Amino acid sequence: MQTGENEQALRKILDMTRLISIAVLVLHFYYYCYAAFEQWHLTVTLTDRLMGNIRNTGLFNNFHVSKLIALGFLAISLMGARGRKDEKLNYKTAFAYIITGLLIYFLSYLSLLLKIALATAAILYISITAIGFILVLSGGTLLSRVIQQQLNSKDIFNKENETFPQEERLLENEFSINLPAQYNLKGKTRKSWINIINPFRGLMVLGSPGSGKSYFVIRHVITQHIRKGFTMFVYDFKFDDLTKIVYNTWLQYKIKYPVEPIFYVINFDDLTRTHRCNPLDHESMTDITDAAESARTILMGLNRDWIKRQGDFFVESPINFLTAIIWYLRRYKDGEFCTLPHVIELMQVDYDSLFTALRTEKEIEVLINPFVNAYLNDVMEQLEGQIAAAKIAMARLSSPQLYYVLSGNDFTLDINNPDRPKIVCMGNNPQKIQIYGAVLSLYVTRLVKLVNKKGKQKSSLIFDEFPTIYLNNMDSLIATARSNKVATCLGIQDFSQLRKDYGKEQADVIMNITGNIVSGQVTGDTAKQLSERFGKIMQDRESLSINSQDTSISRSKQLEAAIPPSKISALSSGDFVGMVADDPDCKIDLKAFHCSILNDHEALKKEQDNFRDIPAIRKLDNAMVQRNYLQIKQDVQDIIQSEMERVLSDPGLAHLIIRKS
Numbered sequence: 277m278q279t280g281e282n283e284q285a286l287r288k289i290l291d292m293t294r295l296i297s298i299a300v301l302v303l304h305f306y307y308y309c310y311a312a313f314e315q316w317h318l319t320v321t322l323t324d325r326l327m328g329n330i331r332n333t334g335l336f337n338n339f340h341v342s343k344l345i346a347l348g349f350l351a352i353s354l355m356g357a358r359g360r361k362d363e364k365l366n367y368k369t370a371f372a373y374i375i376t377g378l379l380i381y382f383l384s385y386l387s388l389l390l391k392i393a394l395a396t397a398a399i400l401y402i403s404i405t406a407i408g409f410i411l412v413l414s415g416g417t418l419l420s421r422v423i424q425q426q427l428n429s430k431d432i433f434n435k436e437n438e439t440f441p442q443e444e445r446l447l448e449n450e451f452s453i454n455l456p457a458q459y460n461l462k463g464k465t466r467k468s469w470i471n472i473i474n475p476f477r478g479l480m481v482l483g484s485p486g487s488g489k490s491y492f493v494i495r496h497v498i499t500q501h502i503r504k505g506f507t508m509f510v511y512d513f514k515f516d517d518l519t520k521i522v523y524n525t526w527l528q529y530k531i532k533y534p535v536e537p538i539f540y541v542i543n544f545d546d547l548t549r550t551h552r553c554n555p556l557d558h559e560s561m562t563d564i565t566d567a568a569e570s571a572r573t574i575l576m577g578l579n580r581d582w583i584k585r586q587g588d589f590f591v592e593s594p595i596n597f598l599t600a601i602i603w604y605l606r607r608y609k610d611g612e613f614c615t616l617p618h619v620i621e622l623m624q625v626d627y628d629s630l631f632t633a634l635r636t637e638k639e640i641e642v643l644i645n646p647f648v649n650a651y652l653n654d655v656m657e658q659l660e661g662q663i664a665a666a667k668i669a670m671a672r673l674s675s676p677q678l679y680y681v682l683s684g685n686d687f688t689l690d691i692n693n694p695d696r697p698k699i700v701c702m703g704n705n706p707q708k709i710q711i712y713g714a715v716l717s718l719y720v721t722r723l724v725k726l727v728n729k730k731g732k733q734k735s736s737l738i739f740d741e742f743p744t745i746y747l748n749n750m751d752s753l754i755a756t757a758r759s760n761k762v763a764t765c766l767g768i769q770d771f772s773q774l775r776k777d778y779g780k781e782q783a784d785v786i787m788n789i790t791g792n793i794v795s796g797q798v799t800g801d802t803a804k805q806l807s808e809r810f811g812k813i814m815q816d817r818e819s820l821s822i823n824s825q826d827t828s829i830s831r832s833k834q835l836e837a838a839i840p841p842s843k844i845s846a847l848s849s850g851d852f853v854g855m856v857a858d859d860p861d862c863k864i865d866l867k868a869f870h871c872s873i874l875n876d877h878e879a880l881k882k883e884q885d886n887f888r889d890i891p892a893i894r895k896l897d898n899a900m901v902q903r904n905y906l907q908i909k910q911d912v913q914d915i916i917q918s919e920m921e922r923v924l925s926d927p928g929l930a931h932l933i934i935r936k937s
Contacts, residue, residue, distance in 0.1 A: 290353045297349030304342040312398030354416035370419040377411025437815045443866045447471040459871035475763035477857045478754040483796025488849045492873040501736040507697045513741035515703025524887045537697035548892045552684020555722045558611020571598035573721040577714030577746040578669040584779045594666035600640040617679040620670045621912040633919040635932040676905035689723040692735035717746040734761040742766040743777040751785040771802040791857030803841035810868045813838040
């Protein structure tokens, strides 16, 4: 331990060493410039005898020996120098002084070779050598004032400190999705794998537009699951980007399935390249609760603000009215006319005929009774408020193209039926989100109901831009479908988008219940939530303390966020962070990741260039579409007419007739 006395003694020793250096240099001057000193009458007999004894030691055997010894003592004295530290000083300045001083110090002997007066040459030599000596002394002193212990200023964004080990093993099973990647660990690039070994616990793919959700993640979910024999449903927001990938992958691997699946596509823009499917198929609608769920889905899809107002009188009333219409058509002639177009047209019938027909079905009597009473009691404002909301919303779906697709029955929505497996793609159009999204929401709701059953084939449900459709009880699907081998993949741009369209409570549940998260660049609250989900890691911390005498660095370890929100907000395209869920059979210790997913861009481009277009399914002209449209309208007129005739001809049903004068 240093004490004040020790420091003082050390300082005296250093001062003595420096004096010895100066003394040796003075002796050097006296010996080699003796003639000049003699002219100046600065010599005495005693000094000459002393110099003779010193010469016998060999100090003056060579011109530079004494100068080197003087320089050596100076260097020793500088080793213990402890000047006042200064952040502005650097090694370049100090070494510039030292190198310049050394050159002057050793080249000064050239002045003795000049043909000038002896005394002048001696003065010139002594002056130049002394200047060189002083420059070396000054440089050495500056060197002691430079802060030698610098903090790591290169890693200004703390990148190396925020790296952590990631899973480098390839863990694969019959359900897994495996994405090759590379990551940085303390400045070294290492290869890794994102192993989603249990996709049945839900997969959420987050990322702002252009972050690479589809290109780096969703396309691999599609190709790997088809390769592993999954039946599949794909909601393709920007049709036909994903549908082409699905179609061409299906062409390549369909022979590997136990039962070859059939490819179907729903597309409202090009009717020659779409199959027809009735989402209200009577065979799949076994209970009035199915009708209620379908009514809720279609109206919530058309009026997204209703999602946050569920339970309100003027929200639940239109849903009950639409439920009654759907269930009536399901019961009428065993569901022969139970399609969404027939529902839309039946809603437009005048109240007298409509209520009379609906009252013939006992199961919906409790649903329509409030509407009938309001009509009979002439409470028309309330009635219009209840019914018009449903009629106006549903009227937006009244188009020949939609009617054509929705009224056919090329396939059923039980995609994971082991005897008739299917791969289904449904395309939206970003320019017609309001209309197409509501219809596709109905398709998805009915499909989920049929898929989430025991004893079915493994299936994969993929939703690109999930918030653009409304799927009621999505959280229940993720929570319960695991045991039925239903894998769910949700593509979302930002958590705020999900909250806006689904409401805060439901959005929070969906976000928190999903087991696997893969996120590209996101900002704000989403980045904060993800950072908290990934947890903290031990990181090195350094602090620098400078005073007039010394410099000290303190090093410590501290728990900090493994992936801070600022890092998630600044991810490049192809860079992803996330966390995977493991399986009881395959434990994963390193679940979190922050890496770049590796895509073979050339191979993918070559593969995409060779993609086959989705073929035309049928030849169709506008006249056929119009005929179908008019036929549906005629069907509804026939239903009302036949029901009115039946009621009028049967005295037992006469009490059901409603005529308002």
